[in-house]
Amino acid sequence: MKIKILTLVLILSSSLSFTQTKLADKFFDNYGYLKAIELYEKVVEKGKADTHVLTRLGDAYYNNSNSEKAAYWYEKALSENKDVEAEYIYKYIQSLRSIGDYKKADIWFKKLSEAQQGDSRLKGYNPDDVSIFDKLTSKNEDRVVTLENLSFNSEKSDFGSFLHDNTLYFASARGDEKKVYNWNKEPFLDIFQLEVKQEENGMESYSSPIKLAGEDVNSIYHEASVAITNDGKTMYFTRDNVNDRNRLKYDKEGTTHLKIYTATLKGKEWTNVTELPFNDDVFSTGHPTLSPDNKTLFFVSDRDGGIGQTDIYSVKINDDGSYGEPKNLGDKINTEGREMFPFVAKDSTFYFSSDGHLNLGLLDIFKSNILKEEPTTPENLGAPFNSGYDDFAYFINSETQKGYISSNRPEGKGGDDIYSFNIEECNQQITGIAKEHRTEIILADVTVQLIDETGKIIEEVLTAEDGAYTFDVKCSKTYTILGTKPDYKEDKKTITTANEDKKVNTVDLVLQPLILDSQIIINPIFFDYDKSDIRTDAQYELENIVDVLRKHPEMIIKIESHTDSRGRDKYNLKLSDRRAKSTAKYIISRGIDANRIESARGYGETRLLNKCANGVKCSEEEHQVNRRSYFYIIDSEKK
Structure with missing residues (x-):
């Protein structure tokens, strides 16, 4: 009887764990990560967690940017199962980088490289370059970046800045607390605006944020990511897929996707919201930005045929207001990971965020020359723009070098915060x-x-x-x-x-003065042993003599040359005389009149400067001291 009861308990326990896992999966698939975490962890507590539950826990924390917890669950999954998919290894690496554990991240990156050759996210990584992350986290060498968390940030998420005519537009979850988003339990996002004032000291001040003027744009669901045409009359923005009754529309899997809409400015209000034709109910399209001439729209999508989880696309805007066919920007920009939040500066520099290119963990901001010339590998902007957390939504005025980024780094006020930056040359x-x-x-x-x-x-x-x-x-x-x-x-x-x-x-x-008392003082003119040739280093020094003689055209000098004690005395006397005359010959070859050198005479070893006389053992350096020349002024106003 006891065995039957125990069996029944085990069956019920297993069934309950299975049911909780399925329920957690449902919340996870609908972005209800906080509820999914709660349910998955209950399964773990009962000792029923398999690789699916462990990796889902890692993903739920990863998607909510809790890298420490994500790394914990990914590591647990990897330690208990050797056949974990490469995607989870990559997310584990990202989580490790995010918390600064680059050493362990490198170990796993090598493992991923061996198992996943050809993965676009491996490009640019060199396991032997131990300084690569130091370079990304260190201060830029030729500029000073001032980063400031802005006063208008709330305790909720605020992100995605766009500045037009001194009006700053951004998305914020500081809305209705009664209706919250399952992903992070914050209110749905709305688009807000505020005025930016330029102060006399060069700083900016900000008015209190208000919801976007006009009732048509902000719905009871998500709106974010604004781009405005140069004339200020058309706004592109991202919104949840809603129907005419302002209710969410779902695909067959029960997922709501994102779409891009336009709105028109009439007076001071945005109205006439229109959906773009290349949206679809079965994939997301969002994060719009415009080229400087407003003839191309760039956006992010997870539509079929892409390279990674989300890719950046471009689409031509025709003169009649119609649109061309969306085109993937290709593998110079897109990876097997996430590419998001594109922005094109006035100088046509292309900025975007990615977790697929070499980064510090999670989303980093990159720049590319893809719109200007033959595209090269995107450049990670490094610190302080990037951290171990999500850094995205880069906006810059390329003329003033001022702009904004968004980040969920821990020193912020809310889930995501907006930071202003100012780039100055160091x-x-x-x-x-x-x-x-x-x-x-x-x-x-x-x-x-x-x-x-x-x-x-x-x-x-x-x-x-x-x-x-x-x-x-x-x-x-x-x-x-x-x-x-x-x-x-x-x-x-x-x-x-x-x-x-x-x-x-x-x-x-x-x-050092070249003329001292009755001498022109230069560094010693040395000769090789038993030779009278003028060495290159001697020529370099003799140019000082030439310069002085040119400066003082009345000056007349005499040259004395000396040898060391090695060799016969008579021979050294002749050798030093040859050296003196070689010195004079060089000076004359440089355009100095021969009559200005009264004499060039050798003294052999008769005037040694040290102990190194005949029979005394000395080093080559000690002997060389005695191989020298002097330049005496015998007639000049400088004598």
Whole structure:
């Protein structure tokens, strides 16, 4: 009897778990993720969870952007079943990236690469490039981005900004609390508007949001994602599929899809709502945006024939107001994941959000040149535009470099928040004082050149009376500062600017005088052992002698040359004499009159500068010190 009762309990328990799973599936399929989570977790508590339940739990949390919980359930599913579909592995990787666990994400990405070769979402990923996520999360090297959570955000979802004639349009769930959306238990979205005022300090202020003017656009269901024509007369927007009685329409599976509609501005109100002809009841069409000339409409759809879960399409708008055939933007933009929220700036740069291109987790914002030239791989905008959360709905005025993004990052006020941004170039200064070596006398009229990494002279200035100079430069760049003045050796300094806006870098220049007492002082003129040929490094130094002689046409010099102690004394005397005459010959070859060199004489090893006399063991460096030349001024106003 006990066995029969136990069997009956087990059957009832199994049946109840099956029923709860089916009910949870129903809520999941209708985007009621919070209720689905509750029911699935009840099944888990009873020990009846299979791979389907575990992956559905992961998906429910993933779709509600709870990456930590999503990663937990995906990991549980993967640990209990080796044959989990690749799609769940990818979502697990996305969840790991979102919470910053890039190391574990890389491990699973390698596994996915082995199992899913050809997946478009694997493009651009190099498992050996350990710095790739550091690059995406680090500050941009040549710009400063100011990101601000805006004052008008609510505790509900606010997203999808579009600015036209100082009016900002966006979607918000701050509506009727009595009717809520099953996905997130928030009110349905409506389109709101507010005025943006430009303050004298360059900042913007915002009026209180109000619902879109006109009763035709906002229904009791979802409206979002606005695009307005240049003349301000036509609005494109996304809405749930509703019938003439403002009730939801469903497909055979019981799912309501999205459609794009237009509205016309009459006076100050939007009216005459019209559905676009390429919508359908069996797939979604939404997130409209226009090309700068308003002749092309871009949108998102999950219609058949696409590449991934949702793709971005384009459709021509004809002069008579009709539409061409929608065209998929192809695999330069679309992946096997989700591409959403397209936007085209006035400069024709194409922006969109994706979880299929290499990202930080969930949706990231990308830009592409697909409308301007031969398309290249879309570029992830990186931090601070992107985070480990959903970052989307990019809007920018390409002239002012100001705009808006939407994100559900945790520091926000609601489910999704709108952030304004301002992009400025990251700039610094390089400044310094030119001084004379030893005496530290301030040097005016020093020519200071700013040279970039390619060797190009960007700017040239003269130091002021106080010896000062200043250059405005970019952040995270390497520059050479070259200071020159007649009768002085040049000074050259290299500096790499940091990634810190408005930083002032000090680079002082110290120039050595070429004329000191009765000598022209240059770095030693060295010769190879037992040779009198003028080496390239010696020629470089001798150019200083040439410059001084050109600057002072009355100057007459004499040259002395010396050897080390190696070799016979008489031979060294002759060798040094050859070296002195080779030095004189080079100077004359540079256009200096031979009469200005009174003599060029060698002294062999008779005037050594160190201990390295005959028989003393010395290094090559020590011997080289004694292989030198001197340049004495014997007649000049500079003597």
